[in-house]
Every structure is written in structure tokens, then in C-alpha cells.
Amino acid sequence: MVEEKEKPVIVIAAFGTSHTSAQKSLEDFDTMVRERFPGHDVHWAITSRFIVDKLHKAGRLTMFGRELPIKTLEEVYADLRKEGETRLVLQSAHVSPGMEFHQVVMTETSGLNVKYGYPLLTSAEDIEKFVQVLSPQFGDATTATILCGHGNEGHPEFNASLIQLNEIVRSAFENVFVAAVEGQPEFGEVLTRVKNSHFNRVKFIPIMLAAGEHIRNDVMGDDPDSWRKQLGLPATCDTGLGSDPAVMEILLDHLAQTLSQFW
Numbered sequence: 381m382v383e384e385k386e387k388p389v390i391v392i393a394a395f396g397t398s399h400t401s402a403q404k405s406l407e408d409f410d411t412m413v414r415e416r417f418p419g420h421d422v423h424w425a426i427t428s429r430f431i432v433d434k435l436h437k438a439g440r441l442t443m444f445g446r447e448l449p450i451k452t453l454e455e456v457y458a459d460l461r462k463e464g465e466t467r468l469v470l471q472s473a474h475v476s477p478g479m480e481f482h483q484v485v486m487t488e489t490s491g492l493n494v495k496y497g498y499p500l501l502t503s504a505e506d507i508e509k510f511v512q513v514l515s516p517q518f519g520d521a522t523t524a525t526i527l528c529g530h531g532n533e534g535h536p537e538f539n540a541s542l543i544q545l546n547e548i549v550r551s552a553f554e555n556v557f558v559a560a561v562e563g564q565p566e567f568g569e570v571l572t573r574v575k576n577s578h579f580n581r582v583k584f585i586p587i588m589l590a591a592g593e594h595i596r597n598d599v600m601g602d603d604p605d606s607w608r609k610q611l612g613l614p615a616t617c618d619t620g621l622g623s624d625p626a627v628m629e630i631l632l633d634h635l636a637q638t639l640s641q642f643w
Contacts (some may be wrong), residue, residue, distance in 0.1 A: 394473035398425035405620030407444045413567035425453035445520035471497035498640040501541040513626040524579040529587040531560025589622040
């Protein structure tokens with residue numbers, strides 16, 4: 381049996397959020413990680429420098445009940461080097477292997493032995509399992525269920541997983557759609573389909589670990605351009621995926637597979 385001191389450090393890399401209520405989803409995932417992998421030291425790194433700076437300017441230097449310092453990945457790596465930790469697993473808490481994940485992989489790791497755990501929707505198998513475990517949350521036949529992803533308008537190649545997800549749900553469910561805040565699948569197409577159908581309400585499900593700024597403003601906001609206002613239907617919105625144990629099991633399995641590379 382591996383001694384606790386020999387267990388690799390786990391670093392969870394997430395985009396982050398400045399909304400306290402949305403941060404609860406990240407904390408829920410943190411709890412799941414520590415429960416499944418007891419004895420591992422678990423750190424968090426926020427991959428958005430904008431979010432880190434915004435939180436610090438607001439006087440928020442820690443997150444979660446266990447008061448983890450809010451730091452960038454470079455800062456977390458520097459701390460681990462000082463502590464003499466060399467073996468670690470960097471588990472992405474991103475949905476797609478897009479820009480944020482590529483930046484994580486390209487972060488300088490000199491002096492460290494880093495193994496990478498992939499994002500939530502990396503493989504076709506991930507996407508199929510995701511639909512399977514999320515489908516019980518879809519609305520009934522009178523409800524348009526819209527899965528809200530982030531997307532990347534400047535780099536459409538990073539939207540591949542969302543496009544594949546959309547193809548799967550459109551072939552299996554008449555009332556389920558995928559739309560990205562940036563790029564494809566475009567919300568305009570969903571808007572047209574919903575407007576021309578029999579739906580009398582809409583249910584938004586964030587395809588983000590934390591339902592932060594984009595969900596609050598672009599999707600559920602009061603501005604006339606928000607998705608809710610454009611649809612003009614009674615709308616509800618779920619919390620971030622980080623609070624969903626069935627969905628997070630996909631990421632936990634990724635983490636387990638990556639940890640196994642050390643033994």
C-alpha cells in the first residue's frame with residue numbers, strides 16, 4: 381500500500397468565477413475529489429488571471445470553507461517546488477479541451493513531474509456518457525431544454541465537443557438543444573427552432589462547472605439580448621455541473637486514470 385506522503389499531489393485547474401453562489405459548485409467538486417482520493421494533498425489553480433485579479437481586488441484571497449488561497453497555476457507550481465513536491469496530477473476542471481486547457485498544458489513545469497487529466501468532454505465516450513447521466517434532468521415534451529456551453533468564437537476548432545454533443549442530443553431528443561455563448565453551436569439556430577415549435581417554457585442547463593457571469597447575464601439576464609428575454613418564455617436554470625455527482629464522475633474517472641500512471 382502506498383504511503384500517504386508518497387501519493388502525488390492533485391492540482392485542480394478551473395477557469396474560476398467571481399460569484400460566490402457559483403463557486404459553491406466548484407467547492408462541491410473539491411469535496412468529491414477529496415472523498416474519492418483520501419490522503420492526497422489537493423490544491424486548486426484558477427486559470428483566468430482576470431478572475432484572480434478581480435477576486436483579489438475585492439479582498440477575496442481564499443475560496444471554499446477550507447480557505448484555499450486563490451492563485452494562478454504558475455503560483456501553485458511555484459509553491460509546490462518550494463515545498464519539495466515534484467510528483468503531481470493536474471486535473472482539468474474545464475468542459476472541453478479548448479484554449480484554457482491548452483494554456484494549462486503549456487504552463488512551465490520545470491522541476492516537476494506532471495501528468496494531465498483531461499477535461500470533461502474529451503472523447504466520444506465521455507460525451508455519450510455525459511448525455512446518459514444528464515438526461516434525467518431534461519425537461520418534459522413541452523419544455524425546451526437548452527444546454528448552455530461557453531464555446532470559442534475565435535478558435536472554432538475548440539468547439540468540436542459541443543458540436544458533437546449537439547448532434548447526439550438532436551438525434552435522440554426532440555426538445556433538447558446545445559448552444560454556445562461564443563461560436564458554434566449558435567444560439568440563433570436554437571432560437572429559431574424553439575420559436576417555431578410548441579414549447580411553452582424553457583429549461584437552461586449550464587454546461588459549465590460553475591454557472592457564473594455568462595449564465596447570469598448572457599443566458600438569464602434582464603437585458604433584451606439575453607437568451608431568456610429573446611425566447612420570451614418562462615425559464616429556469618440549473619446550477620453548475622460541479623455540483624452534479626453523476627456528471628463529475630466522468631472527471632473523477634479521468635483523475636483516477638491519470639493517477640494510475642504513477643504506479
